[in-house]
Amino acid sequence: MYRAENVTVTASGRRLVDGASITVRPGRVTVLVGPNGAGKSTLLKAMSGEHRLATGRVTLDGVSIHDMRPLELARRRAVLPQAAEVAFPFTAAEVITAGLMTGEGHDRARILRLLARVDLPGFADRRYDSLSGGERQRVQLARILAQLDAGKPDVPGYLFLDEPTASLDLAHQLTVLNIARAHADAGGGVLAVLHDLNLAAMVADEIVVLAGGRVRAAGPVAEVLTEPVLADAFGIRLRIGVASPGPFILPQNVQAAQ
Amino acid sequence: MSMEGVAMATAEAGTRGRPVTAGLTLFAVLAVAAFVGALAIGPFTIAPGRVFAVLWDWITGAQPAGSLRERIVVLDVRLPRAIVGALAGSGMAVAGALMQGVFRNPLADPSLVGVAPGAALAAVAFVVFGAPLLALLPPPLQVVGLPLAAFAGGLVTTLVIARLAEHDGRTSVATLLFAGLALGALASAGTGVMVFLASEQQTRDFLFWTLGSLGGATWMKAALAAPFVLGLLAIAAGLARGLDALALGEAEAFHAGVSVERLKRTAVVAVAAGVGAAVAATGVVGFVGLVVPHLARLVIGPSHRALVPASALLGAAVLLGADILARMIAAPAELPLGVVTALVGAPFFLWLLLKRRAFVG
Structure with missing residues (x-):
């Protein structure tokens, strides 16, 4: 299990992530969603060990990742960069x-x-x-x-994906998400930042909604992707439909919340 | 690392289609040829067969068969010179490869972290004010007073620059670059003041040192430079995997399992010590650190596991080749070595820049 416990990350006096606790379980795809500036990438970077924590801790199977050598951590978690030169x-x-x-x-x-x-x-x-x-x-x-x-193929490895679909066409978005799904199905854990709520609904087992650096809601897709939660996080009112296998959000139903 | 070891380590999935083994073999042949050439060629030319015979007798301790003159020229004059040249060339080239890897920029070179300007300042200070200090050194070390000063100057300057670039336990590569520029300029200004204070003879001595030469090479200089340069080569070989990961980006390298801060610090200190020792032995020889890793990359590809040994071999070949040219062009006088490497290196560097511009658009 890969956990962030009460994690706060600050940069030039601003709290980018504010007391966030989330759990990434083996066998599950956990997706971070939220508006721009919500702290999604920052939280992912804090959990990968790249960003320092102001408070809180990040643990892998109970051990603080900051007590692990980079090589030891790299055997258990890998991070997809956003735009790599x-x-x-x-x-x-x-x-x-x-x-x-x-x-x-x-x-x-x-x-x-x-x-x-x-x-x-x-x-x-x-x-x-x-x-x-x-x-x-x-x-x-x-x-x-x-x-x-x-x-270490004998213990679960964790994939951290920061907007893995950003520069991909539709077919390859599905390729990547299917790989994430297959990784979880094979017993590994996945933490992904996604912008597209429909892709998130499709691939996620658990969704974490982040806004203003705080976790606003977390849990299974059907419980989290609800109109009140999204109105609170994104500041807009959305109409959410349900069709097998789960909820979907249509942009033409979007109205400003205020 | 043996040649076979290097070839095995690099004959991996990633490098398929790159002539790694062939390239390393080629560079090794060039290095050996340049070394033998450095022993054979000069005002008194000795056939390579005779060079080998003299060396063989010397190594086996057999009763020397050749002429005394041949033995003196090969063993006492040219062999230390060739060894210092090979060490300096390898050290500068590998240092260039390391700096290009750390800065993630193929146009980086060791002078960016202030080794040469710092060494130059200390060298000129020694030329101008060092005479009283010489008396303090034991007699065998007196001839190497200037190299020791240059070594210390280069090392101290680089360590100060590395310290300035460190903040919160992290070394910013951009700050390292700018601190290097600023301190390099400051050291050059100091050098200018020293030259202003110097007598005409002192200015001449110093000017000659800044142009680089293997002319003053002795066994003592070779023995002093060897541990630092060989240390640099060993450390560079050990950092090769981490440098490959660093090419992916600093964060990416950390995610892949590299202790990035430790890698950067180790590289800077190894370069400062290795290049400091090389510059101390030969004076300032430009462009080897910049150009040789480039040439090597063109043949064996960018992976540092092959690039480090390739740069070491090609660096030795290039510096020894340049020294042979320096001795031949104006024989019996010698051109300064730095002049030859700059004459060849600068146009090559320009060509690289223009080619790069055409590629980047």
Whole structure:
């Protein structure tokens, strides 16, 4: 279990995240939603160990991640960056191996399989800097999957995805979310920041609504994606429909709350 | 690391399609050829076969068969010179590769963190004011007073810059760059003041030092530079995986399991010590640290696991080659080594810039 306990993150005197507690369970996809500036990415970065905490703690199976060495933590959690530039002319396959800090996981067949899984077959020897934004995003996804594969396969690994669908077309948004789903189904944990509430409703087991740095609601999709919660968090009134398998939100039903 | 070890470590999934083994072999052949050339070529040319015979007799301790003149030229004059050249070339090139990796920029080089300006200031201060200090050193160390001063100057300047760039336990690469520029400028101003105070002969000595030369190479200088340069090479090889991850970004490297702060600090200190020792032995030799990692990357690709040994081999080859040119062009006089590397390196650097501009658009 990967938990944030009463986490506060400050930057130049402002509380970006204010006393947030959330739990990412193995076997579940947990999705962070909220308006711009709600602190979603900041909370994800605090949980990944990248941001320092002003107060609170982040634990992995009860151990504070700040007591773990970076390499130890990297065996258990991998983070998909939002927009990653690579400094030198690496190929797609080299980008994947560059993220592997041990001798594990370098074999070519495995890397080709991972590239095929993110729908980039035949891209292994293409230059990373010649790829489109969406293709780079998927190479990075393959890289973090390789990182977790090379880590400790016997205990659950956690995928942290910060807006993984941002530069992707519809088909590849589904590719990425299906990979997240499959990771959870195989026993791992997923924490994702998503903007699109419908994608969130589709992939999430649990949704955490963040606004003003605070957790406004958390729980299963059907309990959290309700009109009062969203009106409170986003400041707009939405009409939410329900159709199998879950709730959906139509933008044409949006009205200003005030 | 042995050649086979390097080839095995780099013959991984990621590097397929890159001629890593062939490239490393090529650079090793170039380095050996340049080394033998450095021993054979000069006002008194010795056939490579005779060079090997002299070396063989020396290593095995056999009764020397060759002429005394050959033995003196090879063992006492050219061998220390070639060893200092190989050490300095390897050290500068690997330091360049390290700095480019840490700054995540292929145009970075060791002078960014102030080694050369700091070393120059200390060197000129020693030339101008050092005579009384010399008396304090034991006689065998007196000939290396200037290199020791240069080494200390480069190391101290870099450590001050690294300290300035650290805030809250984190080293900002941007602040490191600007602190390096500012302190480098300050050291150059100090150097200017020293030159103003210096006598004509002192100015000449210092000017010659800033242009770089292997002319004063001795066994003593080789022995003093070797531990620092070899330490730099070993540390760079150890940091290679972390530098590859750093190419993905600082946050990404941390997520992948790299202790980024420790990597940056280790790299800066190793570069300061290694380049400080190289500059102390040869004077300022520009462009090797900048250009050699580039050339190596063109052949073996950007992965630091291959780039570090490739830069070490090619750096030695390039510096020894430049020294052979420096000795041949105006023979029997010697051109300053830094002049030769700049004559070749500067146009190459410009070409790289223009090519990059065409690529970036």
